[in-house]
Amino acid sequence: MSIILDKVNFSYSQETAYKIQALKDINLKIEDGEFIGIIGHTGSGKSTLIQHLNGLVKATSGGIYFNGQDIYDEDFNMKELRSKVGLVFQYPEHQLFETTIFDDVCFGPKNLGLDKKTVELRAYEALRSVGFPEALYFQSPFDLSGGQKRRVAIAGVLAMKPEVLILDEPTAGLDPAGRDEILDLISKMHKELAITVILVSHSMEDVAKYVDRIIVMNQGSVMYDGTPKEVFRQYKYLEEVGLAAPQVTYLMHELHEKGLPVNLDATTVEEAKESILCALRNNEAKRLQ
Amino acid sequence: MSIVKTKGLVHEFIRRDEEDNVESITTALDHVDLRVEQGEFIAILGHNGSGKSTLAKHINALLEATEGTIWVDGMDVSEEENVMPVRKVAGMVFQNPDNQIIASVVEEDVAFGPENVGVPTDEIWERVEKSLKAVDMTKYRNHSPNKLSGGQKQRVAIAGVMAMEPKCIVFDEPTAMLDPSGRKEVLAAAHELNRQKGVTVILITHYMEEVVDADYVYVMEDGKIIMDGKPREIFSKVDELKAHRLDVPQVTLLADELRKSGLPIPKGILTREELADAILKCASDFRR
Ligand SMILES: Nc1ncnc2c1ncn2[C@@H]1O[C@H](COP(=O)(O)OP(=O)(O)OP(=O)(O)O)[C@@H](O)[C@H]1O
Ligand SMILES: Nc1ncnc2c1ncn2[C@@H]1O[C@H](COP(=O)(O)OP(=O)(O)OP(=O)(O)O)[C@@H](O)[C@H]1O
Ligand SMILES: [Mg+2]
Ligand SMILES: [Mg+2]
Numbered sequence: 134m135s136i137i138l139d140k141v142n143f144s145y146s147q148e149t150a151y152k153i154q155a156l157k158d159i160n161l162k163i164e165d166g167e168f169i170g171i172i173g174h175t176g177s178g179k180s181t182l183i184q185h186l187n188g189l190v191k192a193t194s195g196g197i198y199f200n201g202q203d204i205y206d207e208d209f210n211m212k213e214l215r216s217k218v219g220l221v222f223q224y225p226e227h228q229l230f231e232t233t234i235f236d237d238v239c240f241g242p243k244n245l246g247l248d249k250k251t252v253e254l255r256a257y258e259a260l261r262s263v264g265f266p267e268a269l270y271f272q273s274p275f276d277l278s279g280g281q282k283r284r285v286a287i288a289g290v291l292a293m294k295p296e297v298l299i300l301d302e303p304t305a306g307l308d309p310a311g312r313d314e315i316l317d318l319i320s321k322m323h324k325e326l327a328i329t330v331i332l333v334s335h336s337m338e339d340v341a342k343y344v345d346r347i348i349v350m351n352q353g354s355v356m357y358d359g360t361p362k363e364v365f366r367q368y369k370y371l372e373e374v375g376l377a378a379p380q381v382t383y384l385m386h387e388l389h390e391k392g393l394p395v396n397l398d399a400t401t402v403e404e405a406k407e408s409i410l411c412a413l414r415n416n417e418a419k420r421l422q
Numbered sequence: 423m424s425i426v427k428t429k430g431l432v433h434e435f436i437r438r439d440e441e442d443n444v445e446s447i448t449t450a451l452d453h454v455d456l457r458v459e460q461g462e463f464i465a466i467l468g469h470n471g472s473g474k475s476t477l478a479k480h481i482n483a484l485l486e487a488t489e490g491t492i493w494v495d496g497m498d499v500s501e502e503e504n505v506m507p508v509r510k511v512a513g514m515v516f517q518n519p520d521n522q523i524i525a526s527v528v529e530e531d532v533a534f535g536p537e538n539v540g541v542p543t544d545e546i547w548e549r550v551e552k553s554l555k556a557v558d559m560t561k562y563r564n565h566s567p568n569k570l571s572g573g574q575k576q577r578v579a580i581a582g583v584m585a586m587e588p589k590c591i592v593f594d595e596p597t598a599m600l601d602p603s604g605r606k607e608v609l610a611a612a613h614e615l616n617r618q619k620g621v622t623v624i625l626i627t628h629y630m631e632e633v634v635d636a637d638y639v640y641v642m643e644d645g646k647i648i649m650d651g652k653p654r655e656i657f658s659k660v661d662e663l664k665a666h667r668l669d670v671p672q673v674t675l676l677a678d679e680l681r682k683s684g685l686p687i688p689k690g691i692l693t694r695e696e697l698a699d700a701i702l703k704c705a706s707d708f709r710r
Contacts, residue, residue, distance in 0.1 A: 175573025175576075176570070268446075278475060308468070310669075335605070372603070379672070381672060406683065410685075
């Protein structure tokens with residue numbers, strides 16, 4: 134499912150003195166099966182942007198096309214779009230409302246019109262896949278710890294088996310192991326099911342490790358759009374807009390400045406390790422010559 | 423005198439069905455003994471559901487202990503007349519800022535706390551000014567907090583607690599929704615309050631990097647404190663931390679990986695500078 138945004142503008146409180154233009158002239162093309170990261174300072178428009186992608190928020194001007202179909206056409210099937218584009222909200226509290234956790238996760242697939250047995254199977258599967266403790270399945274979603282709520286909210290969307298999976302800071306509040314488990318799970322789903330994934334994140338490290346393309350938002354506009362290496366090469370400019378490079382990238386720059394010729398494009402621990410070992414080996418070989 | 427002290431603190435969440443029969447019991451705190459001295463900067467780590475927020479709520483007199491005692495600034499929290507004084511001593515930044523927003527305008531929201539504890543009007547506005555500035559939200563002072571982005575709300579919540587100038591602040595994952603600069607600024611603000619005003623800081627976080635400069639670290643698991651020590655001691659136990667669903671800062675992880683590949687990198691590296699020095703030393707040692 135390809136998605137095109139054509140000159141999308143959006144303002145909150147359009148008719149009032151407090152009008153805020155949250156999106157300015159956004160042009161984007163998202164291909165089928167991409168794994169995209171969206172980064173940007175707080176208030177840069179990330180959440181607003183992704184809520185356009187399943188029709189929750191309607192552009193003030195501009196067009197959005199799914200597989201070439203204008204989603205603002207009168208006869209466009211918005212319900213079908215919402216069943217294909219799953220969105221995990223930034224705050225799980227905005228998504229949880231049933232009396233038990235299990236019912237909550239059933240809500241999405243039930244809405245797809247699936248039979249009861251399939252719905253329940255999917256709910257079990259989803260809760261298990263996000264590592265949610267089984268003993269709590271039939272308790273209230275409101276009596277959970279922050280990270281537990283997050284897992285339930287993610288499970289609720291996974292249970293719908295969307296073609297496009299959009300996650301708004303899904304790992305905020307997860308413990309480090311949980312963070313890795315959820316991102317590995319999403320990455321695996323992306324590979325095996327060929328779904329499109331859009332990940333909004335404030336963790337430069339996570340984005341560097343998982344996504345193929347990064348969209349950088351700054352004050353409602355797209356500032357950069359490229360591979361992680363291309364984007365993080367601009368780290369000085371990223372810093373000016375509230376962002377940063379992954380931590381190891383800074384280390385690489387420091388080593389390089391002090392005369393060890395390491396790869397400045399390394400953004401993950403794995404890449405940094407390889408590059409440092411390689412640079413030290415070359416260093417040693419030169420000495421022996 | 424310790425600013426926070428707990429002895430055998432137990433908290434059970436008891437769930438009952440319609441007939442009032444006990445359905446289940448979750449032991450969120452299981453005999454916790456903790457001692458935080460005035461002026462310390464401590465961090466609490468632990469897996470999801472390990473009891474961190476429950477402990478934080480006890481420090482703010484929001485829950486009643488099932489067993490054991492907690493004292494805040496020497497006051498037994500379980501005594502009714504201590505509840506308000508305890509909340510004045512210990513401010514709290516909640517995990518979700520929505521739970522903390524009260525007024526319909528940002529600056530009133532920040533003023534609410536100090537107003538409530540009887541700070542004179544002139545001083546209230548001074549404090550509001552300063553706190554909004556510290557979190558870089560001055561330009562939103564007349565906005566409605568409900569209409570802010572996630573990270574902006576979080577900043578307002580932090581300003582609200584700072585404006586109360588409590589002796590002790592419990593930050594429950596304050597940076598979870600912040601961009602890298604915001605995260606740095608909030609951490610810097612917490613350290614500044616700690617160093618300059620002697621405010622005790624209790625920081626709950628899932629970001630290992632944020633813990634590096636803490637004086638002391640506690641690790642919780644299933645309601646118990648299972649490890650404690652200085653950041654350097656704690657983070658030298660990479661495998662043990664991972665077994666408890668935690669991690670180490672990225673540079674520490676890289677240092678560990680390099681060591682496992684045979685480089686003579688010392689244990690307990692916490693900062694980029696330390697790691698850079700260690701690697702460059704390897705390079706020059708080779709040369710010799
Ligand atoms: N309901 C609303 N009413 C009015 N303004 C809003 C509303 N929600 C967001 N805004 C404003 O729109 C802008 C973009 O907000 P958005 O939530 O999209 O940012 P974000 O990039 O997701 O930020 P964060 O990283 O903090 O979640 C911000 O300036 C914010 O104050
Ligand atoms: N209101 C409640 N009613 C019943 N059980 C609760 C309630 N709040 C928390 N719990 C349970 O108590 C345990 C500890 O929760 P707590 O919120 O203290 O964890 P936490 O360490 O803060 O986790 P997280 O990192 O996810 O925020 C969890 O098992 C949770 O499900
Ligand atoms: Mg957002
Ligand atoms: Mg918590």
